[in-house]
Amino acid sequence: MTYLAKVYVTLKKSILDPQGRTVERSLHQQGYAEVRDVRVGKYIELTLEGERAEVEARVREISENILSNPVMESVRFEIEALQPA
Amino acid sequence: MTYLAKVYVTLKKSILDPQGRTVERSLHQQGYAEVRDVRVGKYIELTLEGERAEVEARVREISENILSNPVMESVRFEIEALQPA
Known part of the structure; x- marks a missing residue:
């Protein structure tokens, strides 16, 4: 199954923006x-291929370890299945 | 009423990212x-104060005219009412 992941990275509230x-x-x-x-x-x-649980784990890893800086940023994500084109 | 607007600005699909x-x-x-x-x-x-319809119109204006470049970018937004603190 193909999934679209949407990742939102924001500065923590305590940090001046x-x-x-x-x-x-x-x-x-x-x-x-x-x-x-x-x-x-x-x-x-x-966009990622795979089973939902596996994709969710991978996106969590990518979001928390690569796409955001845990010291200064908060990250959240959503996953939605994409209909085959 | 107080509203939180979430605005998402992305490059148009046809544009190299x-x-x-x-x-x-x-x-x-x-x-x-x-x-x-x-x-x-x-x-x-x-965050904005006002009636929902008015806030929605203002956020659309801000999103389309100030926060994004209509030539290269697509913009969408969501609005949610904030509970009084």
Whole structure:
């Protein structure tokens, strides 16, 4: 079975997010004063073959060990089966 | 009401994703040969106050006009109500 994994990597809440601050200031300057707490992170999509449990374990490994830095970042992922083309 | 908006910005499928290719090669070198079609994008969270319909319209505007480049990028977003702290 083919699966699409969606991985979301964000800075931990305790860590200052300069990129988020910059975007927030820019939004305020462009008239979106009601926006706050802007956080900017990475969104990664990847496709894998295999059984669901095996794919889930592999994506967890990839997400936690390669795609994110556990010291500064939080990571979560979703997996969805892809219909054969 | 307070809403959390989650915005996902990815390169359009027709556009080469060098960052995705680099991540894919690195995953293959580290033993994850079954991974393919790696795409790297931006994930942005922002908090807004207001009525749902109004917030949705504002987030659509922000997503399409400020947080993404319509020529090269696709954008989608989700909105969820935040429970008062």
